[in-house]
Amino acid sequence: MSAIQLNVIKPSVNNMTARVFLRAAKLDFSENDVYGQTRSPEYLARAPSHLTPMIETADLPRGALWESCAIMQYLCNKHGLDDFYPREPEARAMIDSAMFYLIGTFYPYLARATYPALNFPLYAGEVGCSDADAATKEIARKAAVAALAEPLDVFRxxxxxDKPFIGGAKPSIADIRLAATLEFLAAIDYDLPDWAKTYMASIERTLGAAYAEPAADVRGYIAYVKSQRQ
Ligand SMILES: N[C@@H](CCC(=O)N[C@@H](CS)C(=O)NCC(=O)O)C(=O)O
Structure with a gap:
């Protein structure tokens, strides 16, 4: 058995992040597709958050770890992957800031803007999953689409x-997190600025199959939901 078990739902960009990273870092891992199983008693006993991506390794105090960025940070710390997560405190602080900003500010807008088009459930408490009428939900979704541009430009x-990546000359874990996240914007045909298209292409070119293989699952799902709309 591999040292690390990676539990995933393949259409998700949160999962794509961890899937790209473990491949790019060339770690010894096995991937388990747990689509439809995250609320089962067996999964909940291991991960009461019912979230993916989730890694399991005997080294962890509770055996399990979720949150895509925490997974990447832990594995970089554990395996000394300084190219992906620089050790120097100021350089590391920028990577951490970019990931917190993504999870705390950018991703909530992106989820509100894209999840209805992806047929994903919204987070509890969102207008989109309340009993508000369809018109009100669409107003909230459009407001989220409009709100994306400002934090997106902060990344640029x-x-x-003036560097190719957040990490400098090479993609860092923050770059993997950002590029994977931007994949979902294709679901709403978001007009990505040219810099973002170039940036995503550079990451894919640099990481090769480590990026392209998990990306194909996300892109395939987006193509499927779009085909169902016609
Ligand atoms: N902030 C988390 C988000 C994780 C998340 O929302 N995972 C979703 C898939 S996109 C999930 O596993 N949902 C299954 C469930 O809640 O049962 C991360 O970055 O890992």
Whole structure:
């Protein structure tokens, strides 16, 4: 058995993040597709959050770890993967800031904007999963689409700056997280700025099959939901 078990739902960009990273880092792992199983008593006993991606390894105090960014940080720390997660405190702080900003600010807008088109459930408490009427939900979704541009440009102007990637010359774990996240915008035909298209292509070119294989699952799912709309 591999040292690390990676539990995933393949159409998800949260999962794509961990799937790309474990491949790019060339870690010894096995991937388990747990689609439809995350609320089972057996999964909940191991991960009461019912979330994916989730890794399991005997080294962890509770045997399991979820949250895509925490998974990447832990595995970089554990395996000394400094190229993906620099050790120098200031460089590391920028990677951490970019990932917290993505999870805390950018992703909530992106989820509100894209999840209805992806047939994904929204987070509890969102207008989209309340009993508000369809018109009100669509107003909230459009507001989220409009809100995406500002934090997206912060990645360009502040985190990436004049370097190819947030991590500098090579993609860091924050770059993997951002590029995977942007994949979902194809579900709403979002007009991605040219810099973001170039950035995503650079990451895919640099990481090769480690990126392309998990991306194909996300892209395939988006193509499927779009085909169902016609
Ligand atoms: N912030 C988390 C989000 C994880 C998440 O929302 N996972 C969803 C798939 S996109 C999930 O596993 N849902 C299954 C469930 O809740 O039962 C991360 O980055 O890993």
């Amino acid at each position: 102007a502040f985190y990436i700056g």
